[in-house]
């Protein structure tokens with residue numbers, strides 16, 4: 046489904062990703078763990094085409110998309126829920142969703158709203174006036190309006206209350222299971238990622254250093270090690 | 277006695293009507309010459325120093341088309357906007373595209389473009405193209421007489437603003453434009469071809485500028501240096517208005533049009549321009565991000 | 577090489593030798609150099625293009641007649657690009673580098689005041705040939721075009737007589753406008769007329785509605801205008817749009833100098849009165865000869881030859897006459913001739929240098945726009961230049977160096 050090979054990405058001459066390899070198969074839910082500044086967002090933005098790749102390759106389904114522009118990636122089925130949500134603050138919730146559904150058939154937005162009913166009564170509010178949790182749900186809903194095959198989520202739990210985290214987790218698992226949406230989620234929240242992902246890669250200093258199983262996250266030794274890695 | 281009083285009232289009414297008409301005309305012409313600049317600045321954050329020359333080329337397109345036998349209204353409302361709009365697309369592609377986000381470079385590049393266009397116009401059209409006289413007759417208000425064309429300009433400006441508002445507010449194109457303006461990266465992540473939006477926006481801004489140039493041509497006449505006559509006022513209006521295209525430019529036009537016309541009517545023309553500048557300086561002192569940087573931030 | 581081309585080659589070589597011989601001879605004396613600082617690009621090219629052409633015609637004429645004082649004339653032009661910053665540099669280059677014998681040019685008063693000190697200091701005669709506010713008084717500076725008094729003095733009395741005694745004045749808000757307003761008031765008063773309103777506009781003013789309304793309620797007999805620059809061009813369109821053409825006669829001190837009548841629709845320009853030293857329409861044998869020559873050299877799409885361009889040509893003739901009279905081209909020689917009384921018969925009529933002010937006494941023509949063309953209605957011979965309070969007297973005080981102003 047998605048193949049990332051020897052991906053090198055940087056800002057100007059500062060290298061951030063130094064050869065990331067990642068292979069994601071159909072139907073999977075992949076978590077990527079990493080501390081602040083390890084390059085998680087950089088990886089997501091590179092996958093979305095928002096950052097140029099220095100070397101390496103990205104293959105999505107059958108096509109090499111290494112230097113494809115973001116809007117073409119979006120149209121070919123990749124959706125992005127960025128860190129900080131990036132809601133259009135002056136557009137209403139409805140218009141935010143319409144932006145997500147630009148190319149989708151009629152009724153897509155309604156179906157998405159049925160899955161996330163909490164947004165229904167907020168439709169006419171400006172996106173910027175929503176709470177953090179509501180914005181996060183909106184960002185996910187907006188991404189879903191494009192009927193994606195692959196969804197990239199960057200720290201969806203950042204600054205969000207537990208009940209909504211729960212809701213997001215359930216929603217993502219359901220979409221993955223009923224609509225075979227492939228999910229790649231970047232996180233620092235161990236509990237959330239343990240509940241959601243079936244495979245977890247650890248990103249450290251621009252490299253995927255190892256893979257762990259969700260159950261390892263309940264393993265105290267790993268937790269200590271992970272916490273220690275940040276320093 | 278009563279009769280005299282009635283006469284006085286009549287005179288005052290005439291004066292009031294003509295004064296209002298002048299103020300509206302001042303607002304309308306300011307609003308027209310600024311809208312295209314505001315769209316390009318508000319949507320793309322590009323400061324187009326060749327804006328005055330876009331107006332000039334709009335005027336020339338109108339004059340050349342009418343003198344080639346094209347119906348005057350077609351030349352004004354379709355021909356000139358189309359020509360300047362296409363020029364806008366070329367300029368966006370050749371000059372602006374590689375400079376998004378680099379304010380100083382865009383200023384330098386568009387400034388160079390303005391000199392180039394002025395030179396090209398003087399070679400191509402020269403200073404002696406015969407203009408078109410203002411159509412329609414006049415309207416008598418008591419002792420005063422006003423050109424019906426002024427009323428046409430007022431109505432047209434209102435129509436242009438209203439339709440720009442409707443397009444931005446209620447069409448898919450408008451939605452995409454607003455979203456791209458607020459967060460271009462996110463818009464592209466949702467499948468919006470950013471470059472296409474920029475090109476279309478530039479086209480629209482340039483076309484509206486071409487329209488304004490054509491509408492004012494019968495009044496002002498056109499020479500290759502005509503742009504110089506507009507550039508300062510349209511910049512002051514747009515900067516004071518802030519980044520919100522319609523509300524900002526609209527409010528600034530109303531404010532400046534009223535202040536400068538009223539001052540010019542009550543005192544002397546020199547003070548009219550001075551009042552405009554003074555208002556702008558005071559406003560920007562207290563609202564550095566423009567009127568809409570502070571209020572109406574969620575508007576259009 | 578075959579025989580034929582050999583013969584041709586030798587002939588050509590002989591030709592080169594012959595010309596070379598002549599050139600050596602000429603270089604002994606060297607050509608007389610005329611420096612010109614004239615804007616042939618940028619906004620002021622609308623004046624500059626034909627100004628330069630006027631000079632070129634003058635130079636051609638002199639050279640065809642065998643040059644001046646037995647030497648050929650060479651025109652050295654610098655395009656000042658409508659950019660005041662270039663004037664000082666080019667004036668210095670022309671006087672110090674090219675060592676020109678005389679400098680012509682500059683259009684705006686501000687650029688003149690940059691050129692003048694440089695050229696004066698180099699002790700090179702300077703001819704400024706654009707209508708201006710008047711008052712420059714310096715022994716080697718010759719201002720050959722019209723001053724406000726020369727336009728207003730013939731124009732206003734003629735209009736007052738024809739249309740009435742109430743005058744409304746509109747002008748640009750800088751010294752040319754202010755001084756013209758002063759001249760207008762003085763002349764109105766002298767003819768029992770009155771200036772009932774005077775308004776001044778910054779150069780970028782383009783909205784004249786309020787003013788037009790005030791004129792409508794003041795009901796003057798004449799509106800006299802001194803507009804400058806492209807923004808002020810809006811006045812005419814607004815005046816016409818308000819239906820005022822033909823209602824109140826309008827006169828102008830600037831209309832036509834840049835060929836405005838060619839781009840203005842005839843309905844808009846109908847009836848505008850202008851009083852200038854020269855119009856293309858002037859019918860003198862000198863003008864006919866000049867126009868034939870001009871069109872032969874530059875074709876017919878040159879726009880319009882206004883007073884602003886003719887003044888350069890006339891100034892060149894005046895200078896050449898002075899050089900002939902004193903048999904020299906240095907500043908002293910030109911000054912000597914100027915003091916002795918200098919005049920030429922030019923396309924506009926008689927151009928006579930006033931030795932007291934170094935300005936010209938000119939023939940003026942009053943014209944009225946009709947059907948998009950100037951129709952000359954009246955001629956005035958020997959109209960004297962402005963001399964504010966008679967303060968400039970270069971005969972009595974040859975070392976004066978200033979620009980006098982009227983006491984406003």
Ligand SMILES: Nc1ncnc2c1ncn2[C@@H]1O[C@H](COP(=O)(O)OP(=O)(O)OP(=O)(O)O)[C@@H](O)[C@H]1O
Nearest residue numbers: 056059061079080081082083084085086087088128
């Ligand atoms: N625009 C930029 N220019 C230069 N360096 C940048 C830029 N954006 C990020 N970086 C640097 O790249 C590194 C990786 O940043 P990135 O945002 O990918 O980290 P992250 O893993 O997402 O961190 P966080 O958990 O805080 O979101 C950091 O050291 C950061 O300082």
Ligand SMILES: [Mg+2]
Nearest residue numbers: 085086087128
């Ligand atoms: Mg991050």
